[in-house]
Amino acid sequence: MSWHFLIWQAGTSWRHLLPPVEQETATLPTAARKRSPQRAALPAEPETATLPMAARKRSLQHAALPAEQETTPLPKAARKKSLQHAVLPAEPGINSPVDYVLPPAAYVHRKTAGDFPSYHVYSVSHKMETERKKRSMKEYFAFQWHITDDCDQRCKHCYIFSEDNCKIPESVSWDQMQEVVANCEDFCEVYHRLPYFYITGGDPILHPDFWWLLELLKSKNIPFAILGNPFHLDIKVCRRLKEYGCQKYQLSLDGMRQTHDWFRKPGSFDITLEKIDCLKQAGIRAVIMTTVSGKNIKEVPDIIDTVVEHKADVFAFARYCPTSEEKDTGISPMEYRELLGVCDKKFKEYEVAGCETFFNKKDHLWTLYEYETGEFKIPENAQEGMIYGGCNCGNCHLTILPNGDVYACRRVQNSKVSNVFEDRLADVWVCQMEQYREYDKFKKCAKCELKAWCRGCPAVASGAHSINGEPGDFYEADPQCWKEVV
C-alpha cells in the first residue's frame, strides 16, 4: 500500500508522510540548502544541455497547453463526492461528459469531531487502482504561487498592497519553498496530475532564492510560467529563465502610455513593450494581460493594436476586482458587453490578417457574449448537473501566498482555505475547498442556462457586494453580467 492511502487524520502534520526533503534536492549544491548570500552566486550558465530529451518533449507539449484545459467538462455530482475534477480527461476542451476514474479521495468520508472535521481516507481497491493507472495521460493542475510580496512598484490597483493587506512584505524561505513543492507534488501524485506553477509575487525575481527555486523545478522537470514586472528583465536574464524551463512570462499593460504609467510608474509602458521582444528572442512566450476598469476601458482597443504591433504571443484581459472599500469596477454591464463586441471584431480582423498574437478570451462573460452571437451553443448532449467550464475555483487551481496561506483564488479576498505549511493540500482539496463547489448557491447563475459554462467571476462579484468593508458572498451575481435571468 502506498503511503498516501494510509488512514489520514486531518489536522495532523502531513510532512512525516513525505520523503525527506533532502532526497528531492540532492541535485542542488549543499550551499543552496542554506539561506545565504551564496545563492546570489548561482552559476550564470546553468547546464541546460543535460536536460533529458523526455523533459524537452514534455516542455514542448506544455508550450502548446491549450487554454481549454481550464474548462474541461466535470460532473457536478462527482464533485460533491470528492475529486473527480482533479482527474480531468486527457483531451481538454471536449464538451461532453467523460468517463471518470475515481481517485483515491473518492474514498474520503467525513465526520465531525468537536469543532474540527476529521477525514479518513481508506485504501483504494485493487480494481480501481489498476483502472487509474491505465489512464497514463495526465492533465495539469495549476498552482499560482506568490513567493514574495516584495516589489519595487506600488501599482495603484495591486491587491497585495490594497486595504493595508500587506504592511510588511513577506517572502517564503528556501526551506519552505522545498516544502511547498513537495506538498504540491504530493497533491498531484494523489490526484494523478502534473504540477504547473505560475510563479509570481510581488515581483518574484526579487526573491533572493528565485533562481534556486527555478533550479529545483528544473531538476524535477516541473514546467512553470512567471507573472512579473519588466524592470529586471534583459536578454541575459530572459535566456537564463528559458534555460531553467520558463515557458511564459506575463507582463501587465493597464492602459496606453499615460494611463499605464499613472497606474505604475513613468516609463513603465515603454519598458513593458520593449521586453516583449526580449522575451521572444529568448524563446519565452510573452503574455500581455490588461486589468480592465472604468479608468482604462476606453483604451482597450488601442492596447490591442499596440500588443499586436509589438508581436506579443498572447493577449488577454480580466476585470478589475473592486476591494471591499470601493465596491465598483466603474463599468456598467452594457458598457462591458460593448467592449467585448469591439474586441471580438478586432480579434477576428487580426486573425484573418494572420497576426502572431493569440487572443485569449479569458473572462467567462465571453461565453455569454458568444452565446448571444451564436458562436457558442449549448451542446445537445450536455447533461444536467454537469459543470463543463467557467470559473476555475475548486476545479483546477489553487493559490499559495508567501506566508503559506492557501486561497481558492487570490482574487477572492476572503477565500483562504488553509496554510500549506500546516495542511496536506490533497486533503484541503476535498475538505475546505468543497465550499466553492456548491453551484446551486449562485444567486443568479444557478437559474441561468449557462451556469455549467460561465458563472462570471465570483471574485469581482464578491468585491462588488461587500458589506461594511467585508467582502461579499462568493455566490453573488456578477456585476457586469448583462443577462436577464428569471
Ligand code: SF4
Ligand atoms: S447569470 Fe451567471 S452563468 Fe449566466 S451569463 Fe451571467 S454570469 Fe454567466
Ligand code: SF4
Ligand atoms: S473567481 Fe474569478 S479570477 Fe478567480 S478563478 Fe473564478 S473566474 Fe477566475
